[in-house]
Amino acid sequence: MCGIVGYLGFQDPKKIIVDGLKKLEYRGYDSAGIAVMNDGKIKTVRAEGKIKFLEDKLGQEHFNGHLGIGHTRWATHGAPSERNAHPHRVGDISLVHNGIIENYLEIKKGLLARGAIIKSDTDSELVAHLVNEEILRTNNLFEAVQKTLSKLVGAFSIVVIWEKSPDELVAFKDGPPLIVGLGEKENFIVSDVQAALQYTKNFVYLEDREIVHIKNKEVRYFSADGKPIEKKVNHLDWTTELTEKMGFKHYMLKEIYEQPRAVAAAIGPHLNPETHEVEIKNLGFKKTSKEVFSGIDQILFVACGTSYYAAMVGKYLIEQNARIPVEVDIASEFRYRKPIIKKNTLVITISQSGETADTLAAIRLAKEHGAITLSITNVQKSSIDREADGHLYMSSGVEVGVASTKAFTSTLALLNVLALEIAKARSVLSKEDEIEGVKNLLAVPSQLEAVLSFDKYFSEAAQKLKDFKGFLYLGRGVNYPIALEGALKLKELAYLHAEGYAAGEMKHGPLALIDSRMAIVVVAPTDDLIEKTVSNLQEAKARGGKIISIGTGENEALKSMSEYYLSLPSASWMTNPLIATVPLQLMAYHLADNLGLDVDQPRNLAKSVTVE
Numbered sequence: 320m321c322g323i324v325g326y327l328g329f330q331d332p333k334k335i336i337v338d339g340l341k342k343l344e345y346r347g348y349d350s351a352g353i354a355v356m357n358d359g360k361i362k363t364v365r366a367e368g369k370i371k372f373l374e375d376k377l378g379q380e381h382f383n384g385h386l387g388i389g390h391t392r393w394a395t396h397g398a399p400s401e402r403n404a405h406p407h408r409v410g411d412i413s414l415v416h417n418g419i420i421e422n423y424l425e426i427k428k429g430l431l432a433r434g435a436i437i438k439s440d441t442d443s444e445l446v447a448h449l450v451n452e453e454i455l456r457t458n459n460l461f462e463a464v465q466k467t468l469s470k471l472v473g474a475f476s477i478v479v480i481w482e483k484s485p486d487e488l489v490a491f492k493d494g495p496p497l498i499v500g501l502g503e504k505e506n507f508i509v510s511d512v513q514a515a516l517q518y519t520k521n522f523v524y525l526e527d528r529e530i531v532h533i534k535n536k537e538v539r540y541f542s543a544d545g546k547p548i549e550k551k552v553n554h555l556d557w558t559t560e561l562t563e564k565m566g567f568k569h570y571m572l573k574e575i576y577e578q579p580r581a582v583a584a585a586i587g588p589h590l591n592p593e594t595h596e597v598e599i600k601n602l603g604f605k606k607t608s609k610e611v612f613s614g615i616d617q618i619l620f621v622a623c624g625t626s627y628y629a630a631m632v633g634k635y636l637i638e639q640n641a642r643i644p645v646e647v648d649i650a651s652e653f654r655y656r657k658p659i660i661k662k663n664t665l666v667i668t669i670s671q672s673g674e675t676a677d678t679l680a681a682i683r684l685a686k687e688h689g690a691i692t693l694s695i696t697n698v699q700k701s702s703i704d705r706e707a708d709g710h711l712y713m714s715s716g717v718e719v720g721v722a723s724t725k726a727f728t729s730t731l732a733l734l735n736v737l738a739l740e741i742a743k744a745r746s747v748l749s750k751e752d753e754i755e756g757v758k759n760l761l762a763v764p765s766q767l768e769a770v771l772s773f774d775k776y777f778s779e780a781a782q783k784l785k786d787f788k789g790f791l792y793l794g795r796g797v798n799y800p801i802a803l804e805g806a807l808k809l810k811e812l813a814y815l816h817a818e819g820y821a822a823g824e825m826k827h828g829p830l831a832l833i834d835s836r837m838a839i840v841v842v843a844p845t846d847d848l849i850e851k852t853v854s855n856l857q858e859a860k861a862r863g864g865k866i867i868s869i870g871t872g873e874n875e876a877l878k879s880m881s882e883y884y885l886s887l888p889s890a891s892w893m894t895n896p897l898i899a900t901v902p903l904q905l906m907a908y909h910l911a912d913n914l915g916l917d918v919d920q921p922r923n924l925a926k927s928v929t930v931e
């Protein structure tokens with residue numbers, strides 16, 4: 320949450336910083352601002368709301384310096400307003416901050432007692448005061464920042480500039496990501512490589528409690544106690560086209576349509592299309608994956624939001640194939656409930672961004688308990704990826720839309736692969752089942768294409784949904800988490816109240832909600848549970864509920880009881896969740912778009928949740 324860009328180089332800092340912030344807007348869009356050197360002074364421009372309002376304010380404004388910082392905010396302390404927007408200025412110091420300062424009350428008390436005048440409601444401004452106090456003593460930006468770091472408790476990444484030193488920038492982090500981009504005669508500090516990718520492919524990832532000091536063209540790294548350290552430069556061969564809309568109305572729509580390709584990219588490296596064998600190569604464990612997977616007694620998934628629902632699907636897939644107990648935990652609960660992690664537990668974290676604060680804390684906790692850890696992320700070298708013993712990549716390409724789509728289906732595909740691989744390592748997968756499993760998976764990209772070609776029907780179904788007062792999304796078995804995901808998509812995009820339920824739970828409470836203004840969206844493929852699901856739906860229909868069903872082929876029984884019936888191609892029980900997700904994503908998308916809502920950046924949300 321919050322995006323940071325710092326720049327020191329020969330180009331126009333205003334352009335570089337504003338362009339970079341646009342790439343980071345997914346991290347927060349409550350306010351934005353820049354502070355850039357101009358005629359030996361720092362000039363600050365800030366605006367409430369999205370970056371376009373900052374751009375309007377900046378207009379033809381020109382800056383002749385080469386140093387600047389910028390910020391796009393997801394509000395934590397203090398309402399979204401210009402007063403609370405970053406950069407914050409105190410004395411000659413300007414600063415941007417991502418994260419939370421937990422000891423802010425204590426810091427504030429001390430500052431007020433020392434006569435400080437605090438202008439905003441943010442914890443960030445307090446840090447600027449602390450740096451300012453130090454710089455008045457030391458007259459040295461690096462020392463002032465280093466001394467300040469030791470006074471802060473919480474999760475933060477911070478970049479500081481000083482009016483008296485127009486060629487210098489100091490940054491540090493303890494929690495949210497901060498990455499140094501190394502260019503030719505110019506350097507960048509960003510929350511995500513995307514913000515500097517068009518200028519450089521060489522990046523240095525700061526670890527917690529590390530400081531970077533950029534002065535003129537020199538970049539040096541230090542530990543929190545001020546000792547110089549060496550850092551590895553990572554060369555990324557990503558392209559910037561990945562972050563364009565490519566003619567689609569929204570990033571989210573583009574990303575939904577990219578799913579066939581994204582899923583193919585996720586499974587491709589692990590499946591042999593000739594022999595139909597599964598083999599995950601280079602997981603990165605010290606032992607072979609066979610040794611790891613055959614030596615564990617249980618698996619524990621930890622994740623948040625959509626990634627948590629993917630993990631729930633993983634439980635069904637792995638338990639049924641590999642016959643090993645699997646638990647699934649919400650990361651924010653897991654980290655605080657003193658979990659019992661038995662010996663020989665494999666902890667698998669799922670995180671698109673690889674930066675979710677709770678998931679990161681969970682993997683660290685799991686390691687402290689001696690668990691073997693495996694991360695499934697989309698962003699290589701992200702904090703969670705770097706923390707894990709073993710690594711699997713969604714390979715979905717950059718996901719810009721705040722609501723996760725292609726990363727979810729790519730993860731489901733990877734979990735299919737993982738279930739087969741673990742079962743094989745534990746010698747409980749027959750050759751026939753392996754071949755069938757691989758064939759089914761290889762068929763998914765073209766099945767997804769087929770489902771996408773029905774978009775017009777999903778758009779029509781969305782029209783039907785718009786007048787209902789509430790929504791119940793139902794599913795059973797491996798499709799139950801898909802119902803949860805469908806409800807989440809509707810909530811976050813269309814701001815409508817939706818709940819996901821296991822269809823069999825209806826008569827234990829939710830049935831009381833049913834009347835003619837309640838829509839029931841059901842994922843009901845023709846599988847072992849279809850008859851039970853149809854019975855559950857009869858009970859809802861008898862009470863006036865209106866049913867929108869997603870079934871397999873021409874399921875007459877389901878069709879006859881539905882207001883709207885959406886037909887999907889036949890798929891295996893393991894891969895059906897992938898294709899059933901697409902209509903739910905598209906219905907939520909169209910409904911929100913018809914309501915004129917901001918589909919790519921829903922209110923109050925941010926893509927990378929780096930605070931707990």
Ligand code: F6R
Pocket residue numbers: 623624625626627669670671672673674675678721722723724807811926927928
């Ligand atoms: C919903 C959504 C969120 C994320 C959650 C975890 O569409 O995107 O629920 O899934 O914030 O994020 P990651 O996967 O980056 O850890």
